[in-house]
Amino acid sequence: MTEAVTIAPETQAEIDRWLKKYPTDRKQSAVLQALMFVQRDNGGWLSEAHLNAIADYLELPRIAVYEVATFYDMYDLKPVGKNKIDVCTNISCKLCGCDKIVSHLEKRLGIKIGETTSDGRYTLKGVECLAACVGAPMMQINDLEYHEKLTPEKVDAILDRLEKEGDK
Numbered sequence: 001m002t003e004a005v006t007i008a009p010e011t012q013a014e015i016d017r018w019l020k021k022y023p024t025d026r027k028q029s030a031v032l033q034a035l036m037f038v039q040r041d042n043g044g045w046l047s048e049a050h051l052n053a054i055a056d057y058l059e060l061p062r063i064a065v066y067e068v069a070t071f072y073d074m075y076d077l078k079p080v081g082k083n084k085i086d087v088c089t090n091i092s093c094k095l096c097g098c099d100k101i102v103s104h105l106e107k108r109l110g111i112k113i114g115e116t117t118s119d120g121r122y123t124l125k126g127v128e129c130l131a132a133c134v135g136a137p138m139m140q141i142n143d144l145e146y147h148e149k150l151t152p153e154k155v156d157a158i159l160d161r162l163e164k165e166g167d168k
C-alpha cells in the first residue's frame with residue numbers, strides 16, 4: 001500500500017493558477033505543470049504517492065498522470081542527487097560526439113548514466129533532445145542551465161564550479 005502524501009496549500013494555489021488557463025473539463029492540461037511543482041517541492045523526484053496525489057487533486061484517473069510522468073525525461077521517479085546532469089544523447093548530439101562527453105562525465109563522477117554518486121551530489125542522466133541541437137553536444141544542469149558545444153574541458157570547468165558552490 002502506497003502511503004498518501006498531501007500537496008502543500010501553496011503548491012495547490014500554483015496548480016490552481018494553471019487550471020484557470022484551461023476549460024474546466026480540461027484539467028489534464030495542467031498535469032505537466034503540477035508534476036513540475038510537486039517534484040520541485042519533493043527535492044527533485046516523484047514517488048507513486050505523489051503521482052496519486054496529483055491525480056486525485058486534478059480529479060483524473062491515475063493513468064492520466066502516470067503516462068505523462070513516465071514519458072518525459074524531466075520527471076524523476078526515484079531520488080536524485082543535489083545536482084542533476086541531463087546529457088542529451090539524441091541524434092544531433094550523438095553525431096556531434098556526446099558519447100565522449102558521457103564517458104568523460106562517467107569517469108569523472110565515478111558513476112554510470114542513470115546513477116547517483118554515493119555522496120548524493122550528482123545524478124547523471126541520458127535524455128532525449130532538449131531542443132538545443134544547434135549547440136550539440138549539450139547538457140542541462142538542474143533543469144535550469146544549458147551548456148552547449150561541450151568538450152571534456154568545458155565539462156570539467158562546469159563541474160569544478162558546481163564543486164565550489166557545493167562547498168559553500
Ligand code: FES
Pocket residue numbers: 088089090091092093094128129130131132133134136138
Ligand atoms: S539532439 Fe541534442 S539537443 Fe537536440
